[in-house]
Amino acid sequence: MTQIRTATRRFGLSKSKITAFEQCPKKLWLATHRPDLAEQDEGAEARFATGNAVGEIACALHPGGVMVDPPSLSEALAKTSSLISGGHPGPIFEATFEHDGVLVRVDVLEKVEGGGWAAAEVKSSGKVKDYHRGDLATQVWVMREAGIDLKRAAIRHIDTKFVLLREGDYAGLFTDADLLPELEDTISTRSALVAEARAALSSEEPEREMGDHCSAPFACEFAVYCSRDLPQGPEWPVTVLPYGAGKRWLERGINDLLDLAEADLNHRHARILAATRDGIPFHDAEGARKAMAGWGWPRAWLDFETVAPAVPRWVGTRPYQQIPFQFSLHLERRGGRMTHHEFLSCDGTDPRWACAEALVENIPQGATIIAYNAAFERSVLRDLAASFPDLAPRLEPWPRRRSICCPLPATIGITATSAAVGRSRRCSRPSPPSSITAHSR
Ligand code: SF4
Numbered sequence: 001m002t003q004i005r006t007a008t009r010r011f012g013l014s015k016s017k018i019t020a021f022e023q024c025p026k027k028l029w030l031a032t033h034r035p036d037l038a039e040q041d042e043g044a045e046a047r048f049a050t051g052n053a054v055g056e057i058a059c060a061l062h063p064g065g066v067m068v069d070p071p072s073l074s075e076a077l078a079k080t081s082s083l084i085s086g087g088h089p090g091p092i093f094e095a096t097f098e099h100d101g102v103l104v105r106v107d108v109l110e111k112v113e114g115g116g117w118a119a120a121e122v123k124s125s126g127k128v129k130d131y132h133r134g135d136l137a138t139q140v141w142v143m144r145e146a147g148i149d150l151k152r153a154a155i156r157h158i159d160t161k162f163v164l165l166r167e168g169d170y171a172g173l174f175t176d177a178d179l180l181p182e183l184e185d186t187i188s189t190r191s192a193l194v195a196e197a198r199a200a201l202s203s204e205e206p207e208r209e210m211g212d213h214c215s216a217p218f219a220c221e222f223a224v225y226c227s228r229d230l231p232q233g234p235e236w237p238v239t240v241l242p243y244g245a246g247k248r249w250l251e252r253g254i255n256d257l258l259d260l261a262e263a264d265l266n267h268r269h270a271r272i273l274a275a276t277r278d279g280i281p282f283h284d285a286e287g288a289r290k291a292m293a294g295w296g297w298p299r300a301w302l303d304f305e306t307v308a309p310a311v312p313r314w315v316g317t318r319p320y321q322q323i324p325f326q327f328s329l330h331l332e333r334r335g336g337r338m339t340h341h342e343f344l345s346c347d348g349t350d351p352r353w354a355c356a357e358a359l360v361e362n363i364p365q366g367a368t369i370i371a372y373n374a375a376f377e378r379s380v381l382r383d384l385a386a387s388f389p390d391l392a393p394r395l396e397p398w399p400r401r402r403s404i405c406c407p408l409p410a411t412i413g414i415t416a417t418s419a420a421v422g423r424s425r426r427c428s429r430p431s432p433p434s435s436i437t438a439h440s441r
Pocket of ligand 1 (some may be wrong): 023213233
């Protein structure tokens with residue numbers, strides 16, 4: 001454990017540091033004293049880029065606004081103060097305030113008719129999340145103490161019903177949730193919270209065991225450091241059991257799947273255990289044959305890959321809409337003849353029309369479409385049909401017909417070799433039915 005004597009220092013804090021402290025005191029301590037130990041996960045850069053893009057659009061929607069972006073914080077404080085006292089009529093972006101050594105930057109600060117101000121914290125999510133409340137409470141506390149008469153304080157999040165009608169026209173992309181009335185209790189805790197955070201920073205590295213708090217509300221960048229002395233986990237942890245069944249065993253202190261007996265488990269889990277322990281794949285070929293007997297020919301084994309940008313890129317799309325840019329299709333004909341078809345769009349243009357065309361070209365009318373995550377493939381097909389009326393007569397029947405897009409019944413098609421169990425946690429799609437199996441989930 002790192003030991004740092006800091007008894008006399010008064011640490012400067014910010015909204016994000018206080019959020020880190022609320023997630024885990026050790027996280028704030030490490031971020032302050034040992035930032036070199038941080039290891040960002042692979043998605044951090046993409047999340048950062050999304051946040052930036054969303055923030056830029058939120059500002060662009062207010063052409064009369066002014067950005068507070070001088071190089072130093074003292075200049076930012078001075079510029080904010082001068083804009084407010086000088087009666088700047090438009091919104092202020094990144095308005096900067098300080099109280100009790102806590103610095104906050106407000107995404108959008110707008111004048112309210114009749115006097116006072118409205119603050120908005122811009123988020124790329126499609127709804128208010130729990131941690132947003134603490135974030136906003138910190139902002140409000142500092143702004144009020146700095147003398148701002150706040151009438152509203154909102155989380156400005158993405159309105160998932162928004163549809164991009166003209167390229168670059170994002171008016172209506174955001175919706176405000178004014179939380180000021182419900183935040184008073186949280187605001188009243190901020191002063192004590194700040195004192196606690198400073199006390200933690202002035203002490204030695206806090207002891208904290210890892211747990212659920214390490215991944216929520218954010219994946220902690222110190223997870224590798226904190227887990228360095230933990231014993232190596234088993235090769236086959238109970239968490240490989242599908243549908244979160246492993247959690248029940250973890251709560252009973254059992255981590256290794258191989259410590260269980262088949263008698264402790266239901267039929268399906270017992271099969272997984274047996275196949276894992278013995279290394280012998282379990283193929284219920286007869287069960288699969290029965291389940292598939294009623295499926296029509298030809299059979300189209302379909303798998304989409306999609307992107308779902310927070311900010312819609314293409315006209316006619318919504319925030320977070322799943323846009324298919326790739327599919328893989330194995331077309332199986334009666335008698336076992338199999339052909340493979342694929343589609344991939346890489347040029348950055350709207351891939352939906354070409355994708356829909358390729359689907360109708362390659363999937364014969366009346367085919368049975370089979371997808372592992374059927375609800376997902378159905379929703380993508382429905383979106384394509386709604387977007388392209390010309391192709392809708394071909395696309396629409398697939399998601400509508402009950403017998404179409406059925407996943408291989410997991411209850412009879414378990415494959416559970418040791419390797420397959422491990423893979424099943426990472427794969428969300430099945431192989432085509434050459435072996436008539438499905439990975440358990
Ligand atoms: S990994 Fe977990 S315990 Fe360690 S600092 Fe992060 S949140 Fe705290």
